[in-house]
Amino acid sequence: MADLDSIVAEIAHDMRGITERGHVADYIPPLACVDPGKFGIAVMDAGGGAHVAGDADEAFSIQSLSKVFGLTLAITLEGSALWTRVRQEPSGSAFNSIVQLESEQGIPRNPFINAGAIVISDILVSQLGRLGARQALLDFALSQSGAPEGLFIDENMAQQERETGFRNAALANYMRTFGNIRNPIEDTLDLYFHQCALTMSCRQLAGIGGYLMTGGVDLHSGRMVTSVSNTRTIMALMMMCGHYDGSGAFAIRVGLPGKSGVGGGILAIAPGLASVAVWSPGLNAQGNSLLGTLALEKLVQKTGWSVFNPFPLSVQKIT
Missing domain, CATH: 3.40.710.10 (DD-peptidase/beta-lactamase superfamily)
Incomplete structure (x- = not known):
């Protein structure tokens, strides 16, 4: 071998x-x-x-790979209560789909589709605050990498995510109508966009x-x-x-x-x-x-x- x-x-x-x-x-x-x-x-x-x-x-730019790390922080902080706000099932739909949210009362199928990851971001903002949650994600990545030099959140990428993230804003606003986003939309999406900009x-x-x-x-x-x-x-x-x-x-x-x-x-x-x-x-x-x-x-x-x-x-x- x-x-x-x-x-x-x-x-x-x-x-x-x-x-x-x-x-x-x-x-x-x-x-x-x-x-x-x-x-x-x-x-x-x-x-x-x-x-x-x-x-x-x-x-x-690791983009949606960062959802694994956001979920790790959220499940460690929130425990099994997390699963009242996001499910644990495959979606069978595209990562940015909105179609299931209406029939399922604003509860995303899993934490890795965009809607689910936005709920995870909302949980982290509730637990740690907008800037505190962003720093916690970065600190987690830095501490686990073993070689932190050159690992960062790309602010330009985060800004571009925000400027083009109309569908993600729609997902967040729609889930808020069901009470599944509990912080100001801009705070929750700010964390989500910065998370996706991890480099x-x-x-x-x-x-x-x-x-x-x-x-x-x-x-x-x-x-x-x-x-x-x-x-x-x-x-x-x-x-x-x-x-x-x-x-x-x-x-x-x-x-x-x-x-x-x-x-x-x-x-x-x-x-x-x-x-x-x-x-x-x-x-x-x-x-x-x-x-x-x-x-x-x-x-x-x-x-x-x-x-x-x-x-x-x-x-x-x-x-």
């Missing part, structure tokens, strides 16, 4: 030769300018070792995902970030809902809990084994990274890390 450094290098080499890369998101101007030729991959193993290739150290590299993203791999333990400090139960819940939601209406296909192809963002990043977790981040800005029809998904599929084929594999490889067999 080849080692992880060889595997990620081979995957990055294979990705360079692929011409069909999807389409970069163009509804937020800064995303439209990203080079579709970029590809990065980083694997953080259970021992804290980083295995990287391609553009793994180039920063990018980091694949190496940093894989490092942050380490707490999901370890059952809630910070790989770098050994500190408990959140409970084992919360970690299980978050990863179950990632598996069912992390790729919106492409979640089922991702589960079949890759077989790992994963969360995508329209910036082209994907975070995937092999429980107990690895935290994996890939980045390629070209998206498929569901808004998920085209090459990123293919790269994760190849990684799982080479390592056996799919949670559906009846004979998964142990971390000792692949280092």
Whole structure:
């Protein structure tokens, strides 16, 4: 069995030769300018070792990937009461759909569609205040990354999110009519837009995902970030809902809990084994990274890390 450094290098080499890369998101101007030729991959193993290739150290906007971190903070602060305001079910709809909210009384299907993430932002604003919640998200990412230099909230991106976020404003206002947004709309959306503007590299993203791999333990400090139960819940939601209406296909192809963002990043977790981040800005029809998904599929084929594999490889067999 080849080692992880060889595997990620081979995957990055294979990705360079692929011409069909999807389409970069163009509804937020800064995303439209990203080079579709970029590809990065980083694997953080259970021992804290980083295995990287391609553009793994180039920063990018993680967009909806940040919903995982917002949910982690909210479920840790709010506990099971959170689930009275957002459900735990796949939506089967696009990430920014409004159609289900009316029939379901303003309760979003899950925390990873935009409506659900806006409710999570509202909960964090209630708990920590608008600026306090923003700082808590940034501090969480910085502390978990293991390499905080160059990890930041891009204020220009947040402003562009605000200026183009008409549908998100509609979602928030509509949920407020049902009493499911409890703070001023501008405060809740301010946090949501700044959360989506978190910017980091694949190496940093894989490092942050380490707490999901370890059952809630910070790989770098050994500190408990959140409970084992919360970690299980978050990863179950990632598996069912992390790729919106492409979640089922991702589960079949890759077989790992994963969360995508329209910036082209994907975070995937092999429980107990690895935290994996890939980045390629070209998206498929569901808004998920085209090459990123293919790269994760190849990684799982080479390592056996799919949670559906009846004979998964142990971390000792692949280092």
